[in-house]
Amino acid sequence: MTDTIDLVDSELSIQDALHKYFGFKSFKGEQETIIESILHKRDTFVIMPTGGGKSLCYQLPAIMSEGTTLVISPLIALMKNQVDMVRGYSSNDDIAHFLNSSLNRSQSKKVKEDLRAGKTKLLYVAPETLTKDSTVEFFKELNISFVAVDEAHCISEWGHDFRPEYRRIRDMLDNIQEDIPIIALTATATPKVRADIIKNLKLKEPNTFISSFNRHNLYYEVRPKPTREATIRNIVQFVKGNEGKSGIIYCLNRKTTEEIAETLQVNGIKAAAYHAGLDSGTRTNVQDHFLMEEIDVIAATIAFGMGIDKPDVRFVLHFDVPKSLENYYQETGRAGRDGLEGKCISYFSQADINKLDKFLRDKPVKEREIGGQHLLEVVGYAESGTCRRQFLLHYFGELFDKKKCEGMCDNCANPKDIIEGKLYMQTALKVIRTLGEQFKLKYLVDFLIGKQSQEVISFRHDQKEGFGVGKEKNKLFWSSVLRQAMLKDYVCKEIENYGVLKLTDKGHAFIDKPEVVEIVLNHEFKEGDAAIIKPQRTVALDPVLVKMLRDLRKQVAKEKQLPPFVIFQDASLNDMATQYPTSVEEMANIVGVSKGKALKFGRKFLALISQYVEDNNIEKPNEIITKQVANKSKRKVYIIQNIDKKISLQTIAEGQGISLDELFEEIETIVASGTKLNIDYFVNDYLDEDQQEEIYDYFMEADTDDLDLARKELDEEYSLDDLRVVRVKFMSELAN
Numbered sequence: 001m002t003d004t005i006d007l008v009d010s011e012l013s014i015q016d017a018l019h020k021y022f023g024f025k026s027f028k029g030e031q032e033t034i035i036e037s038i039l040h041k042r043d044t045f046v047i048m049p050t051g052g053g054k055s056l057c058y059q060l061p062a063i064m065s066e067g068t069t070l071v072i073s074p075l076i077a078l079m080k081n082q083v084d085m086v087r088g089y090s091s092n093d094d095i096a097h098f099l100n101s102s103l104n105r106s107q108s109k110k111v112k113e114d115l116r117a118g119k120t121k122l123l124y125v126a127p128e129t130l131t132k133d134s135t136v137e138f139f140k141e142l143n144i145s146f147v148a149v150d151e152a153h154c155i156s157e158w159g160h161d162f163r164p165e166y167r168r169i170r171d172m173l174d175n176i177q178e179d180i181p182i183i184a185l186t187a188t189a190t191p192k193v194r195a196d197i198i199k200n201l202k203l204k205e206p207n208t209f210i211s212s213f214n215r216h217n218l219y220y221e222v223r224p225k226p227t228r229e230a231t232i233r234n235i236v237q238f239v240k241g242n243e244g245k246s247g248i249i250y251c252l253n254r255k256t257t258e259e260i261a262e263t264l265q266v267n268g269i270k271a272a273a274y275h276a277g278l279d280s281g282t283r284t285n286v287q288d289h290f291l292m293e294e295i296d297v298i299a300a301t302i303a304f305g306m307g308i309d310k311p312d313v314r315f316v317l318h319f320d321v322p323k324s325l326e327n328y329y330q331e332t333g334r335a336g337r338d339g340l341e342g343k344c345i346s347y348f349s350q351a352d353i354n355k356l357d358k359f360l361r362d363k364p365v366k367e368r369e370i371g372g373q374h375l376l377e378v379v380g381y382a383e384s385g386t387c388r389r390q391f392l393l394h395y396f397g398e399l400f401d402k403k404k405c406e407g408m409c410d411n412c413a414n415p416k417d418i419i420e421g422k423l424y425m426q427t428a429l430k431v432i433r434t435l436g437e438q439f440k441l442k443y444l445v446d447f448l449i450g451k452q453s454q455e456v457i458s459f460r461h462d463q464k465e466g467f468g469v470g471k472e473k474n475k476l477f478w479s480s481v482l483r484q485a486m487l488k489d490y491v492c493k494e495i496e497n498y499g500v501l502k503l504t505d506k507g508h509a510f511i512d513k514p515e516v517v518e519i520v521l522n523h524e525f526k527e528g529d530a531a532i533i534k535p536q537r538t539v540a541l542d543p544v545l546v547k548m549l550r551d552l553r554k555q556v557a558k559e560k561q562l563p564p565f566v567i568f569q570d571a572s573l574n575d576m577a578t579q580y581p582t583s584v585e586e587m588a589n590i591v592g593v594s595k596g597k598a599l600k601f602g603r604k605f606l607a608l609i610s611q612y613v614e615d616n617n618i619e620k621p622n623e624i625i626t627k628q629v630a631n632k633s634k635r636k637v638y639i640i641q642n643i644d645k646k647i648s649l650q651t652i653a654e655g656q657g658i659s660l661d662e663l664f665e666e667i668e669t670i671v672a673s674g675t676k677l678n679i680d681y682f683v684n685d686y687l688d689e690d691q692q693e694e695i696y697d698y699f700m701e702a703d704t705d706d707l708d709l710a711r712k713e714l715d716e717e718y719s720l721d722d723l724r725v726v727r728v729k730f731m732s733e734l735a736n
Contacts, residue, residue, distance in 0.1 A: 043206040044183040050333030058148035067143035079124040098124035127165035130172040152184040156196035220388040221410040225349035230591040245314035252320040260299040274300040311338035318346040324374035348382040385416035385520040421519030480522040545577040592672040695726040
């Protein structure tokens with residue numbers, strides 16, 4: 001690279017240019033040094049968290065340099081937002097353009113005319129645009145000052161948003177002009193992804209700038225996701241507790257964004273859905289209304305938010321678990337970009353992980369391995385009992401003292417049990433060494449607890465010395481130990497080998513000379529667990545009432561000769577101990593309770609709650625009812641009517657445009673709320689009479705309706721789907 005600077009105005013300093021073109025008096029962080037690097041035509045690599053000011057790092061040198069800067073960006077919505085922002089600082093709209101499929105022929109012609117005339121300093125293009133021969137030939141006519149590759153993590157297969165077209169960028173640029181300086185920018189990149197970006201873009205001895213990933217103003221929390229209905233209810237209560245504040249709720253599918261947006265709307269909240277199924281005009285309107293504060297809350301798929309310059313987003317909720325920690329970090333990074341309050345709450349259930357895992361099964365082997373590794377990291381984050389900020393930053397290769405979190409995550413605000421774990425840590429590290437540092441966390445845990453999994457048996461490690469050495473503790477415990485071994489730098493993870501754990505020098509030293517070490521136990525998320533869902537700080541779970549309700553449930557169950565969970569499930573009791581219903585109407589709005597079920601089982605519970613409220617002078621929360629969406633009621637009626645007609649479930653699902661799995665979620669919600677459904681015609685095709693009877697008898701004697709436990713107790717003779725259909729039949733017949 002040459003070390004010359006071709007400037008539009010050589011008399012203007014970088015500081016003066018910042019003030020002249022953008023109105024700022026000073027730079028943030030390393031912005032000035034980064035800009036100097038690219039002005040000297042040096043390849044430059046910038047890793048800077050969302051809100052750190054990445055865009056300015058290429059926009060200012062683009063305006064200052066002779067020629068046009070190409071900005072490669074992945075989303076059309078992102079390009080429009082960035083172009084509008086640059087034009088906002090200038091009296092000349094020609095200063096920035098984008099060239100993509102959203103333009104008609106005459107608009108494209110106008111852009112090219114401005115480029116040929118030298119009026120345009122920044123041109124935003126998608127990587128796909130570069131692959132067209134006609135585009136490459138046109139760009140050869142231009143004086144390209146440098147190229148900015150935004151969202152550069154898209155280059156890496158280990159990145160959270162891999163785009164194959166990004167891997168062709170270097171070849172395309174070489175066809176346009178030799179030795180074009182490149183600045184690559186991203187908000188999230190693990191050490192592996194960083195190496196991929198530098199290698200693929202062939203950056204020559206790049207000046208690399210890595211800002212801290214720590215967002216000190218963001219509060220991180222993980223809540224259990226007991227049921228879809230309970231979680232949406234919790235979201236409504238949270239949003240109403242943050243009335244008037246801007247927020248984003250991320251979901252994995254379009255249907256959920258629409259359902260949540262509609263539920264928020266009927267509860268008096270200015271909300272809208274945003275997903276790729278909407279036409280471009282609608283998406284643009286939603287985005288603009290959000291920026292203009294005509295909409296407070298967006299329920300969106302991950303397509304929303306990239307590059308959105310809205311500094312006052314006060315909360316980011318994840319209804320569904322993200323596919324990777326990179327996704328999670330980038331999406332939560334859209335909160336509190338002004339340095340003020342930002343709450344980041346994620347709802348977690350193992351069922352969501354299982355769904356994502358199913359999606360990976362049809363992928364190519366490498367993609368499946370990478371996706372699986374990303375999911376394990378998400379589970380590790382959710383279950384971690386230690387500082388969430390420390391966990392996140394460690395993932396991106398940054399060390400962080402958890403004492404500095406200062407209560408800005410749920411685990412630091414409410415510390416978990418801590419044990420002295422010197423011997424446990426030594427045991428775990430010895431096992432890694434014994435097995436030749438060749439295995440992942442899950443395999444090591446199986447070996448420690450003595451689980452004879454197929455993989456363990458295939459390696460004959462069930463016969464190896466030390467097999468089952470930690471069997472007095474469960475897998476959650478040993479997972480906690482190994483996770484914290486990574487955080488304490490006793491162990492490192494080989495990303496390239498899909499998560500194989502290796503001992504560090506510090507880990508080898510610990511085995512020979514162990515030291516006192518504290519271990520924080522992980523969370524265990526169980527299906528239906530709503531005990532730690534907090535609607536908002538002013539509406540909290542009453543543990544005393546929960547115990548009284550559980551005791552009453554046990555008594556009623558004994559009288560009725562039914563399992564306790566048939567009377568009311570835990571999620572319902574927890575909601576009662578939050579909302580204090582004292583009438584049948586209020587009880588019918590409790591999670592998992594219909595009016596019929598309230599009348600059938602609720603009288604004694606209402607009497608208990610009424611007496612408890614009176615005895616303790618309890619002021620009931622104002623918002624006891626979360627209004628339901630009318631369309632959802634229509635779907636419920638549709639499902640009930642078609643099951644009554646014995647229509648095949650596949651046909652019913654297709655009629656509603658949902659999957660069979662989603663239909664079963666709806667059926668379970670209907671049954672749990674107290675409506676009787678006769679699905680014998682479906683169950684009889686699925687299982688013979690003896691099989692049904694065995695599963696039915698199990699649930700009759702069980703303390704819980706947990707499917708994983710049922711499968712284990714029944715010696716894994718039945719699939720989870722088998723157990724699921726019989727559980728619906730069982731609950732319908734006995735609970736309603």
